[in-house]
Amino acid sequence: MTTDCKNIPWSLRVAATLLVTLTACTSDPSPTDSVTAVTAAVNAPGSPDTYAVIDCLLPGQIHQLGKHTTFVTARRPVRTTGENCAIRAGEYVTRDRADYGTSLKTWLADAQTGSAEGQYYVATLYENGDGKVVPPDYRQAAEWYRKAAEQGDKRAMIGLGRLYEQGLGLSKDPEQAFTWFRKASGLSEGAFSSLANTQVPQAKDLGFDGPSLEVIDPPLVRTRGIQPRPDDLAIPVDTGVQRSVTGRVLAPAGLQTLLVNGEKITPSDNGVFTATLRALRSASDELLIQILAKDTQDKQTTMKFTLKAKGALQPTTPIPKQDIDGFGRYHALVIGNDQYTHWPKLKNAISDATAIAKVLEERYGFQVRLLKDAGRTQIMKALNQYTKELTEKDNLIIYYAGHGHLEQGIERGYWISVDAETDDNSEWVRLSDVTDQLQLISAKHVMVVADSCFSGKLTRSLSLAQMKPGLTDEERFEVLKQLAQERVRTAMSSGGVKPVLDAGGSGHSVFAEAFLGVLEDNVMILEARRLFDAIHARVISNSQKMGATQIPTYDPINMAGHESIGDFIFVPQTPKNRRG
Incomplete structure (x- = not known):
C-alpha cells in the first residue's frame, strides 16, 4: 500500500x-x-558524531637533518573519522557539506603540490558546491579530475568520464566518456568488449554483429543431458499459475522485430522485454518457448527453452x-x-x-x-x-x-x-x-x-x-x-x-x-x-x-x-x- x-x-x-x-x-x-x-x-x-567522516589536518612530521638540525613538515590532510583524527592529534571541524570553504581549504594546498588524492577531493568539492549558496563549478571540477586522472586515480577517471557523458563543464562527448571509463575499468580488451553498453555510439552501417538474446527472470536451469537439445534449457514454474518471462535483446545495428511464440514484443530502451505465458495445466505439462530477434541488417537470432513443472527438473551443479x-x-x-x-x-x-x-x-x-x-x-x-x-x-x-x-x-x-x-x-x-x-x-x-x-x-x-x-x-x-x-x-x-x-x-x-x-x-x-x-x-x-x-x-x-x-x-x- x-x-x-x-x-x-x-x-x-x-x-x-x-x-x-x-x-x-x-x-x-x-x-x-x-x-x-x-x-x-x-x-x-x-x-554517533565521533564516527562522522571529516577532513582532518594531521600534525607535521618531525624530521632529523644531520646531528644538529630538526624541522617540521607541513600538516597533511586526510579524510577519516573524528575518532581517528582525535587519536592521531589532528585538527578538524566536523565535516558539513554546507561548510564548503573549510573542506576546500583543507584539500586545495595538497592538490596544488600534485597530490592525486587532493586533486580528486578538490574536484568533488567543485562538482558539489555547498548545496545551498555556492553552486557547482563543473569546469573547475573537470580540470581537477583531469589532473588526478592523468596520475592514474580511477575515481577521477570515472568523474571526468561522467562530466563528458553528461556535458557538465565540458562539451558532451560520448567518445571521451567511453575512453575514461575504459581506462578506469582495468578490464582486458576481451573482457571489456564483452560488456553490452560500453560501445562508442556509431553511425549505422553494415558489418555489425547480429542480435543476441538472454532470459533474465526467472533464471534458466541447464538440465542434465549428453547431447544439447532445445529443452536442455528450462524454467521451473508452478502449475496453474500464469507466468511472465523477462529477457534482454541486444541489436547493435538496431532492432527490427522481436517475437515471442509469434507475438510481437516491444522492448524498453535498454533492450529489456517481458512476455506473459500461459499457465501449465499439470505436473506433466510443458510449454516450448521460442524467441526470435531480427535486426535492421536482416540478421536474426532465435532462442528456445521450455517451461516445466517444479520438481520435474534435475539441474546440474552450477558452481x-x-x-x-x-x-x-x-x-x-x-x-x-x-x-x-x-x-x-x-x-x-x-x-x-x-x-x-x-x-x-x-x-x-x-x-x-x-x-x-x-x-x-x-x-x-x-x-x-x-x-x-x-x-x-x-x-x-x-x-x-x-x-x-x-x-x-x-x-x-x-x-x-x-x-x-x-x-x-x-x-x-x-x-x-x-x-x-x-x-x-x-x-x-x-x-x-x-x-x-x-x-x-x-x-x-x-x-x-x-x-x-x-x-x-x-x-x-x-x-x-x-x-x-x-x-x-x-x-x-x-x-x-x-x-x-x-x-x-x-x-x-x-x-x-x-x-x-x-x-x-x-x-x-x-x-x-x-x-x-x-x-x-x-x-x-x-x-x-x-x-x-x-x-x-x-x-x-x-x-x-x-x-x-x-x-x-x-x-x-x-x-x-x-x-x-
Missing part, C-alpha cells in the same frame, strides 16, 4: 545494500568475524568449489525500523529486513548482523566498525528499511532513526554521511539497495556496464572474475525519486518481494546488473497490478569512491561450495 509515503510528504524508506566482491585468500588464518565485532561496537558507549574462491568473503548489516516513537509506525520494514538477512545468510553465505528498530548511534557505530574490520578480501551488504526524509532545494536525504523527532534532524542519519563511510570501507564492491520513497537521490546517473547476451558459460565466468576485481559503489533504488509501494500483499514491500524472489530463485553466479533487470521487470508488473507505476533504478552512488565499470557478484551456495 502507499499510505506511508502519501501521509509523509518527504517520506524516505531506504533499503541499502552494500555489496563487495573481492579476491579471497583461502590461506588466511583468521577470517573476519564481522558479526561479533559489529555487535560489540553497536552496544559500546559513545556519540564448482574451485570457481568461487576468488570472490571473497561476504558480510551484511541489515537494518529494519518499524516501531517509530514520533513518526508513523511501519508494517513491513522489519519483515523485509529479516527475510533478506535470512536469504543472504542461508543462500549466499553472508555473515549477517541484523538491527531492528535502530537509533542513529547504533547505525553510525555499525558503519564505522566495518571501516575497521573489513579488507579487500571481504564483501559487505548494508540494507536499511525504514522512514526517511528529503529536504527540497538542497536535495539532502536522510535515514530516520527509530527515536528521531519529526521536526528535529539531530537524530536523522544523513545519506551524505553514509556515502562518506563508503569511501573509508576497504571493500571494493558496494551496492546500496534502497527501498524507499525518493531513494534515487542517493545516486547520480552514469553508464553502468552489463554483459552482452549470448556469452558462453566460460566467457561469462571470465568476465565476472574481471568485474570482481574493481572498486565499485552502486545503488539500486526501488523507485527513483518518487513514492513507492509499501506492501505487495505478501508481508513485504513490492520491491523487497521482488528482491527476495530473484535471489531465492537464482542458481548461478549473478552480477547485480542482471539481478536488477529481473527485479525491475517484477516491480513494474506487480505495481501496475496494484494501480501504480513504480520504476526501480540502478546507478553509481554519488561521491562514494566509484572507480570502475565493475559490478557486485552474488555467489549462491551449493553443498560443494558451502563456506565453512
Whole structure:
C-alpha cells in the first residue's frame, strides 16, 4: 500500500545494500568475524558524531637533518573519522557539506603540490558546491579530475568520464566518456568488449554483429543431458499459475522485430522485454518457448527453452568449489525500523529486513548482523566498525528499511532513526554521511539497495556496464572474475525519486518481494546488473497490478569512491561450495 509515503510528504524508506566482491585468500588464518565485532561496537558507549567522516589536518612530521638540525613538515590532510583524527592529534571541524570553504581549504594546498588524492577531493568539492549558496563549478571540477586522472586515480577517471557523458563543464562527448571509463575499468580488451553498453555510439552501417538474446527472470536451469537439445534449457514454474518471462535483446545495428511464440514484443530502451505465458495445466505439462530477434541488417537470432513443472527438473551443479574462491568473503548489516516513537509506525520494514538477512545468510553465505528498530548511534557505530574490520578480501551488504526524509532545494536525504523527532534532524542519519563511510570501507564492491520513497537521490546517473547476451558459460565466468576485481559503489533504488509501494500483499514491500524472489530463485553466479533487470521487470508488473507505476533504478552512488565499470557478484551456495 502507499499510505506511508502519501501521509509523509518527504517520506524516505531506504533499503541499502552494500555489496563487495573481492579476491579471497583461502590461506588466511583468521577470517573476519564481522558479526561479533559489529555487535560489540553497536552496544559500546559513545556519540554517533565521533564516527562522522571529516577532513582532518594531521600534525607535521618531525624530521632529523644531520646531528644538529630538526624541522617540521607541513600538516597533511586526510579524510577519516573524528575518532581517528582525535587519536592521531589532528585538527578538524566536523565535516558539513554546507561548510564548503573549510573542506576546500583543507584539500586545495595538497592538490596544488600534485597530490592525486587532493586533486580528486578538490574536484568533488567543485562538482558539489555547498548545496545551498555556492553552486557547482563543473569546469573547475573537470580540470581537477583531469589532473588526478592523468596520475592514474580511477575515481577521477570515472568523474571526468561522467562530466563528458553528461556535458557538465565540458562539451558532451560520448567518445571521451567511453575512453575514461575504459581506462578506469582495468578490464582486458576481451573482457571489456564483452560488456553490452560500453560501445562508442556509431553511425549505422553494415558489418555489425547480429542480435543476441538472454532470459533474465526467472533464471534458466541447464538440465542434465549428453547431447544439447532445445529443452536442455528450462524454467521451473508452478502449475496453474500464469507466468511472465523477462529477457534482454541486444541489436547493435538496431532492432527490427522481436517475437515471442509469434507475438510481437516491444522492448524498453535498454533492450529489456517481458512476455506473459500461459499457465501449465499439470505436473506433466510443458510449454516450448521460442524467441526470435531480427535486426535492421536482416540478421536474426532465435532462442528456445521450455517451461516445466517444479520438481520435474534435475539441474546440474552450477558452481564448482574451485570457481568461487576468488570472490571473497561476504558480510551484511541489515537494518529494519518499524516501531517509530514520533513518526508513523511501519508494517513491513522489519519483515523485509529479516527475510533478506535470512536469504543472504542461508543462500549466499553472508555473515549477517541484523538491527531492528535502530537509533542513529547504533547505525553510525555499525558503519564505522566495518571501516575497521573489513579488507579487500571481504564483501559487505548494508540494507536499511525504514522512514526517511528529503529536504527540497538542497536535495539532502536522510535515514530516520527509530527515536528521531519529526521536526528535529539531530537524530536523522544523513545519506551524505553514509556515502562518506563508503569511501573509508576497504571493500571494493558496494551496492546500496534502497527501498524507499525518493531513494534515487542517493545516486547520480552514469553508464553502468552489463554483459552482452549470448556469452558462453566460460566467457561469462571470465568476465565476472574481471568485474570482481574493481572498486565499485552502486545503488539500486526501488523507485527513483518518487513514492513507492509499501506492501505487495505478501508481508513485504513490492520491491523487497521482488528482491527476495530473484535471489531465492537464482542458481548461478549473478552480477547485480542482471539481478536488477529481473527485479525491475517484477516491480513494474506487480505495481501496475496494484494501480501504480513504480520504476526501480540502478546507478553509481554519488561521491562514494566509484572507480570502475565493475559490478557486485552474488555467489549462491551449493553443498560443494558451502563456506565453512
